[in-house]
Amino acid sequence: MSVFTELSRADIESLLCHYDLGAYRDHQGISAGTENTNFFVDTDQNRFVLTLFEKHAPEELPFFLALGEHLHDDRCAVPQPFRTRDGDFLISVKNKPAVLFECVQGRHEQPTPAHARILAEALADIHRSTARFDGRRPHSHGIDWIERTARELTAGLPDEDRRLLDEALDCLAGIDRSLPRGVIHADLFHDNALFEGDHLAGIIDWYFAGQDLYALDIAVCLIDWCLGEDGGVDLDRCADFVAHYHSHRALKVAEITAIPALTVQAATRFWLSRALAVRDNPPQDGVTIKDPDAMKTLTRQSLERRTEFGRILKNS
Structure with missing residues (x-):
């Protein structure tokens, strides 16, 4: 279980005193997550999710919480972060910043084409909304x-991996960074x-959010929501995703043209971040470090098929 900080009933009752969200009934740890501690908190009014931030400093968090509030108020499928009676997002629990969120009813589903289409349209709506959001923060895992x-x-990579990474970096160097951008x-x-079922209940975990190319967000989705049975990217499903996104936020021709190379960027980013996690984190019970090899394979496939992908997008 990914609960790094245990909380007692007294701890939960103490924090609930800062809100008008009802009296304590129960709480339990949530097993999902690799960085933060999460609990379900039940009151006589509703169920909420309490997040304790194990790594983020308090000054980092207002951007993400204001973004979540903006998107929720703009009717995007994003859980509401609750403010205290004093109007603050953050409270301190055991010397760690913490927030109570709306508990979204739903579960993680292995993506079907129907799920991907729904997500694509929701993502377009989110991008239209973030264009009206005043917060500013660079994307922490962008090209730099x-x-x-x-x-x-x-230096620590095998020769074959080093050659693959060099090829990916050459591809990324050719991407037009002046494309439409926002959070x-x-x-x-x-x-x-x-x-x-087929209803998108909520999009969570916004802690990598920042300003970058909108088309990069599409590319990140393609390498997870549009995979075929062999685990590789299904280009026809990708084109379908892009078309459904386009139906809610019209893409410029230059954005569509850049998506194959941005898919290489997305796969490379997760290959490298997972490789860092494996290198820097000793195995821990209950904490899963994702395999970088899957993203390395997607990096190679995205490079090999970007011309074909571009042709499919152009003709779709």
């Missing part, structure tokens, strides 16, 4: 991070979306 991390890791989720894999 990739180039810096590649230099850090390259993106940047980590919208299917385990960050909750569904009730």
